[in-house]
Amino acid sequence: MQAAILAPGTAAEAVASEAALAEIAMPDAGEMILPSRTLEPLERLDIYRGMYTARLREALEVDYPALAGFFGEKTFAELTALYLRHCPSRSYTLNRLGDGLPEFVQGVENLPRRGFVCELARVELAMTQVVDETETPVLEVETIAKVPGEAWPSARLQPVAALRLLALRYPVNAYLNAIWDGGPVPKLLRKNTWLAISRRNYVLIRTDMRRPAFETLSALAAGKTLGEAIGNRRISEKNIFAWFRDWAGAGVFQSVAL
Amino acid sequence: MSNNRWGYPDLGFGVGLRSVHFSHILEHQPPVDWFEILSENYMDTGGRPLYVLDFVAERYPVVLHGVSMSVGSTDPIDFEYLRKLKALAKRTDARWVSDHLCWCGVSGLNVHDLLPMPYTDESLGHTVERVRAISEYLERPLVLENPSTYVEFASSTWTEWDFLGRLAEESGCGILLDVNNIYVSSFNHGFDPNVYVDSIPGDRVCQIHLAGHTHKGTHILDTHSDHVIERVWDLYRRAYQRMGGISTLLEWDESIPGFEVVHAEALKARRYRQAQATPPGPADRREIETYAAV
Numbered sequence: 163m164q165a166a167i168l169a170p171g172t173a174a175e176a177v178a179s180e181a182a183l184a185e186i187a188m189p190d191a192g193e194m195i196l197p198s199r200t201l202e203p204l205e206r207l208d209i210y211r212g213m214y215t216a217r218l219r220e221a222l223e224v225d226y227p228a229l230a231g232f233f234g235e236k237t238f239a240e241l242t243a244l245y246l247r248h249c250p251s252r253s254y255t256l257n258r259l260g261d262g263l264p265e266f267v268q269g270v271e272n273l274p275r276r277g278f279v280c281e282l283a284r285v286e287l288a289m290t291q292v293v294d295e296t297e298t299p300v301l302e303v304e305t306i307a308k309v310p311g312e313a314w315p316s317a318r319l320q321p322v323a324a325l326r327l328l329a330l331r332y333p334v335n336a337y338l339n340a341i342w343d344g345g346p347v348p349k350l351l352r353k354n355t356w357l358a359i360s361r362r363n364y365v366l367i368r369t370d371m372r373r374p375a376f377e378t379l380s381a382l383a384a385g386k387t388l389g390e391a392i393g394n395r396r397i398s399e400k401n402i403f404a405w406f407r408d409w410a411g412a413g414v415f416q417s418v419a420l
Numbered sequence: 421m422s423n424n425r426w427g428y429p430d431l432g433f434g435v436g437l438r439s440v441h442f443s444h445i446l447e448h449q450p451p452v453d454w455f456e457i458l459s460e461n462y463m464d465t466g467g468r469p470l471y472v473l474d475f476v477a478e479r480y481p482v483v484l485h486g487v488s489m490s491v492g493s494t495d496p497i498d499f500e501y502l503r504k505l506k507a508l509a510k511r512t513d514a515r516w517v518s519d520h521l522c523w524c525g526v527s528g529l530n531v532h533d534l535l536p537m538p539y540t541d542e543s544l545g546h547t548v549e550r551v552r553a554i555s556e557y558l559e560r561p562l563v564l565e566n567p568s569t570y571v572e573f574a575s576s577t578w579t580e581w582d583f584l585g586r587l588a589e590e591s592g593c594g595i596l597l598d599v600n601n602i603y604v605s606s607f608n609h610g611f612d613p614n615v616y617v618d619s620i621p622g623d624r625v626c627q628i629h630l631a632g633h634t635h636k637g638t639h640i641l642d643t644h645s646d647h648v649i650e651r652v653w654d655l656y657r658r659a660y661q662r663m664g665g666i667s668t669l670l671e672w673d674e675s676i677p678g679f680e681v682v683h684a685e686a687l688k689a690r691r692y693r694q695a696q697a698t699p700p701g702p703a704d705r706r707e708i709e710t711y712a713a714v
Contacts (some may be wrong), residue, residue, distance in 0.1 A: 163535065164525060164526055164527070164531055167533075167535075168531070193574060196573070198608060198638075199610055200638040201639060206570055206571040206639075209570040209571075209639065209641070210533060213641075214531055214532070217533070221532075251529065251531075251532060252529060252530060254490075254524075254530060255460050255463065255464055256532055257465065258464070293467050294464065294466065294467050295467065297467070297471070324467075361467070
């Protein structure tokens with residue numbers, strides 16, 4: 163029955179599919195499923211097939227609303243059906259059903275705007291991860307202020323769990339802001355952008371960054387000291403203070419080790 | 421008052437905790453008797469849902485209700501899932517833990533549906549063993565709900581109500597009696613729902629579910645998308661007259677209205693409990709024929 167639910171095509175084709183016949187030899191669904199007074203066995207089976215498709219597509223749409231909006235209902239349904247055939251759920255939870263979608267879309271043939279779409283999927287996946295991450299304490303501005311100036315070069319700042327840093331080849335965040343705020347959608351031309359996604363007080367925060375700040379924060383998140391993270395970059399003290407003010411405001415760090 | 425053999429209390433009239441109501445619950449702390457939570461929604465998140473759950477569990481009795489235990493599957497029992505479920509039950513001080521009489525997948529796959537089982541001696545023995553093992557691991561009796569189903573297997577030799585009753589007796593599990601599911605399946609399969617209610621061992625029933633559904637003409641889908649219909653209320657009243665006060669929970673999962681609407685629907689159950697009606701006798705042959713002819 164499971165194979166007949168998962169197989170593409172009509173219910174009759176699904177029941178006769180290789181996978182279904184491997185499960186149980188059932189060329190005639192009537193041998194296994196009783197008719198009701200209103201429905202034939204295949205029609206009854208089709209109820210489950212329809213619910214499976216709808217339920218899992220809906221779960222993916224919840225995780226990838228912008229991607230779904232970009233493609234439209236029909237194309238997104240085709241894309242998710244293809245994805246589910248390649249990556250059927252093996253988990254008790256639907257929460258992480260879409261984890262493989264960004265990688266999957268890279269390999270889909272004839273995908274319109276492939277470059278942008280892949281980046282959009284990466285960002286939406288990162289957002290779901292940040293939403294579900296464990297809540298960790300946030301390093302407060304007052305604690306940062308107490309760190310002696312001479313200690314900073316060797317300081318290691320541990321990021322909160324709910325942080326993802328993405329270097330992108332398209333202006334995905336500007337696109338998301340536009341579609342959610344109802345503003346003009348930017349041209350989807352290739353342009354390097356850098357994005358931090360974090361969470362504070364259970365609210366998701368997406369922050370566009372400049373490259374030096376992004377690279378410094380990425381190095382800190384990877385466990386380097388502040389001195390190592392800055393390296394040979396020529397960054398003014400004013401800029402560094404501004405970055406830390408923004409990062410602290412977004413609740414990016416949970417602790418500092420001196 | 422408790423009429424079940426474990427002494428699980430009648431918690432009153434509860435509603436399912438749903439994310440669209442989180443803000444309302446945090447702000448108003450509505451006077452709900454208890455909440456039922458969907459276990460899987462809280463097992464792998466450290467985000468806001470868990471924060472809200474902790475808030476709710478500190479203030480209200482909580483019951484865990486799962487959809488992925490897959491007690492009827494032939495795959496090995498997923499003890500990693502059970503470990504998380506047990507931890508969640510401890511975290512919330514859950515009064516009991518329930519799931520469904522169904523399977524969700526085989527060969528490592530999950531269809532994320534409550535798939536129907538063939539009701540045979542073989543599947544009964546298989547399920548009894550699994551329910552015993554699961555209950556032992558959870559260190560509490562598992563409570564199982566009758567599902568809504570859309571197919572019947574030619575190989576079944578038991579009715580669902582007899583199968584569920586025997587399963588409860590042999591495995592030691594409790595029963596979550598979903599009277600809407602009884603109605604849905606009775607329409608889809610052409611049996612008398614009164615017989616179902618009358619046949620379930622009352623001392624095994626720990627909880628009752630109520631919900632709305634979607635009538636598609638040829639069949640009924642258990643969508644939890646509307647108010648409870650009168651025929652389902654009749655079944656609820658019949659169950660109450662037979663079994664006494666049992667914790668009652670209203671489910672609403674699609675087109676979810678404001679919290680007050682959902683809560684008001686749950687509180688209707690109190691009225692149906694209080695309504696005077698003739699105590700049900702054995703199922704009438706004419707009723708069965710009426711259902712068979714629908």
